Amino acid sequence: MRRAVAVALGAVSLVGVLAGTASAVPDPVTTVDCLTQSAGDVTTLVDPASPGVPAEVPGASCLAP
Structure with a gap:
């Protein structure tokens, strides 16, 4: 069992070593x-007329490469 592990x-x-960076x-x-x-x-994050979680946080798409 130890040998298999x-x-x-x-x-x-x-x-893991062979994987590229x-x-x-x-x-x-x-x-x-x-x-x-x-x-x-950013002002659209809190909308009293339609409370709820926004579909996407503003600026999140800026971090994608």
Whole structure:
């Protein structure tokens, strides 16, 4: 039982080492520009006429690469 667990852990470790690194990095200038444009949408977070959770928080789409 211990040997099977050790082999499985070793295989998972090997796959982790061989995996490539993440290369998606958001551009800081574009992110700041997008956040300043969506700053006006913050007022839509709290709407007394239609209470509830908004579909998307303003600025969340700016963080996607």
